[in-house]
Amino acid sequence: QVQLVESGGGLVQAGGSLRLPCAASARTFSSYAMGWFRQAPGKEREFVAAITWTGASTYYGDSVKGRFTISRDNAKNTVSLQMTSLKPEDTAVYYCAARYGRSSAVAAEYGYWGQGTQVTVSS
Numbered sequence: 001q002v003q004l005v006e007s008g009g010g011l012v013q014a015g016g017s018l019r020l021p022c023a024a025s026a027r028t029f030s031s032y033a034m035g036w037f038r039q040a041p042g043k044e045r046e047f048v049a050a051i052t053w054t055g056a057s058t059y060y061g062d063s064v065k066g067r068f069t070i071s072r073d074n075a076k077n078t079v080s081l082q083m084t085s086l087k088p089e090d091t092a093v094y095y096c097a098a099r100y101g102r103s104s105a106v107a108a109e110y111g112y113w114g115q116g117t118q119v120t121v122s123s
Contacts, residue, residue, distance in 0.1 A: 001112075001115070002025065004025075004113065004114040005021075005023045006020060006021070006061040006095065006114040007020070009119045010119070010120070011122065012086055012089055012119070012120070012121055013086075013121070014086060014088055014121055014123050018083045018086065019080060019081070020035075020083070021062040022079045022080065024025070024077045030053055032097045032099060033101065033103035033104065034070075034097070034099075035047070035050040035104070036050050036070060036096055038119075039092055039095070042109070043092075045095070046092075046106045047061045048068065048075040050103065051079065053101075055074070058071075059105060061105070064083075064090075068082065068083050068084070069084075081094065088115075088121045091121050092118075092119060095116045097114070098110060098111070099111060
């Protein structure tokens with residue numbers, strides 16, 4: 001079992017930055033690939049970023065490439081999403097997710113989810 005708790009959301013102006021930490025309670029956190037997804041009102045859940053269990057490889061959705069960075073600290077059981085150059089279209093609820101084994105950009109392949117944190121970007 002993995003429990004995930006996101007934090008760090010809030011209101012930010014366009015062009016600003018936010019960092020979203022996600023704390024995981026898992027005895028074998030380093031065995032899980034981690035991902036970030038987001039969902040805006042009336043839209044489907046969208047892949048944002050993923051990181052392998054070692055942290056050696058990262059993957060990003062096209063809309064956030066070059067602006068967002070995913071990282072993890074296996075010693076602290078945390079994964080973070082650093083968001084820069086934020087745009088109003090980044091407004092959404094952001095979810096942290098865990099998948100045992102390989103990373104994936106497919107939400108349905110993640111078995112564990114946090115409760116989400118709201119990010120609102122004003123123009």
